[in-house]
Amino acid sequence: MMPELGKYAVSVLSAYGATAIIFGVLVVYVLRRSAVAKAALAAQETSKDG
Amino acid sequence: MSLWEYANPVKFLRLSSKVLPWAWGLGVACLFIGLVWGFFFTPDDYRMGSTVKIIYLHVPSALMAINAWFMMLVASLIWLIRRHHVSALAAKAAAPVGVAMTLIALVTGAIWGQPMWGTWWVWDPRLTSFLILFLFYLGYLALWAGIGNPDTAADLTSILCIVGSVFAVLSRYAVNFWSQGLHQGASLSLDKEENVADVFYQPLLFSIAGFVLLFFALVLLGTRSEIQFRRARALSLRGNAQ
DSSP: OOOOOGGHHHHHHHHHHHHHHHHHHHHHHHHHHHHHHHHHHHEEEEEEOO | EEEEEEESSHHHHHHHHHHHHHHHHHHHHHHHHHHHHHHHHHHBBBTTTTGGHHHHHHHHHHHHHHHHHHHHHHHHHHHHHHOHHHHHHHHHHHHHHHHHHHHHHHHHHHHHHHHHHSSSSOHHHHHHHHHHHHHHHHHHHHHHOOOOHHHHHHHHHHHHHHHOOOOOOOOHHHHHOOOSOOEEEEEEEOOOGGGGOOHHHHHHHHHHHHHHHHHHHHHHHHHHHHHHHHHHHHHHHHHHHO
C-alpha cells in the first residue's frame, strides 16, 4: 500500500510528520482554550445566579 | 437581514454552533481525500521525484498563511471603522491559526528545499517575506497578550495588521514579480498554462478545500472562546463592582 518514495522518503515523511505535529498542537490549543472559556463563563454565571 | 446582525455576539454564537460541525466534518473529509489521493495515488514528478507529494501540504498552508492575514486585515478594518467587537475577536482568533499555517509552509518548504535546492534556506524574496510575515504574526499575538485593555489591544493590533499587510502582499506576489531567487512560480494560477499538471492539481484542490474549511472551523471556535472569555470577564467585573 505504501508508495515507493525512493531516495526522498525521509524528506516526504518528515514533511508529513512535521505538519501533523504542528496541526495537532494547533487543534489541541484551540479545543483546550474553548473548554477553558466555557468553564470560565459557566463559573461566572453560576456565581451570578447564586 | 443584514450581515451586520452577526456582529451581535449572541447571534454569532447561535449561528456558529450550527455551522461548526459542518465545517469540521467537511474540512476533515476534504483534507483526508486530498492527502490520501495525493500521497498514495499520484505518480512522482519527472524532476522532483516523490518530493512532489509535499505540495499537498506546502501550497495549501502557504495559501492559508497569507489569506489568514488578509482575513485579519478585513476584520481589523471593520473593528476600526464600525467598532464591532466580534470582528476584533475574530482577528485575534485567526492569529494562532495563521502562525501554524506559516510555520507549516516554512518547515515543509525547507524540507522540500534541502534535496531540491541543496539547502534548507536561502534569503530568497519569497522565503524572506514569508519569514517576516511569521514574525508579524508573533508580534501580533504578543501585542494582544501584552495589553490589558481589550479595546486598546484591538486598536493597536489592527494597526499592526495594516502594516503587516505589506508583507502579506509581498509574500503573495513575490513569485510573480521577483524573477531572482530560487523559489519557482506559483503552483496555482488563473492562467492554466502555469498550473501544476492535472494529475497533481485535482488532489491539491481537495487539500486546499480541507485547509480552508478547517481554518474556518478553528477561527469560528476560537472566536466563540474569545466571546465567552470577554463575557466571563464582564460578569466578573460587574460582580466585583457590586
